[in-house]
Amino acid sequence: QVQLVESGGGLVQAGGSLRLSCAASGRTFSASTMGWFRQAPGKEREFVAAISWNTGSTAYADSVKGRFTISRDNAKNTVYLQMNSLKPEDTAVYSCAASYGVRGYIPKVTRSYDYWGQGTQVTVSS
Secondary structure, three states, X not given: OEEEEEEOOEEEEOOOOEEEXXXXXXXXXXXXXXEEEEEOOOOOOEEEEEEXXXXXXEEEOOOOOOOEEEEEEHHXXXXXXXXXXXXXXXXXXXXXXXXXXXXXXXXXXXXXXXXXXXXXXXXXXX
């Protein structure tokens, strides 16, 4: 089993910044990809960003490109999501996820991810 624990959420004003962390533990960590997803009230969970553990390649949703940056620290088994220029529409529960599939691309759909964290609330006030 793999445990994923998110932290770093909170309340911030529009234009502000937050950095989310996702610490992984448990099974020897050999996930191929780590992703961040978010779910706002009344909406479906949506892809935000993802990173390949081995290559460091990244992918972003169009809505966050240029504002969010995903990174990883392999030694700490931790993935980060730096969120800048936050907008009220970024308000959601943010969850990290681990994918063990072997692919030639970074998956952006929830069904491609095998383990999920509990999520951390991000609220952006206007």
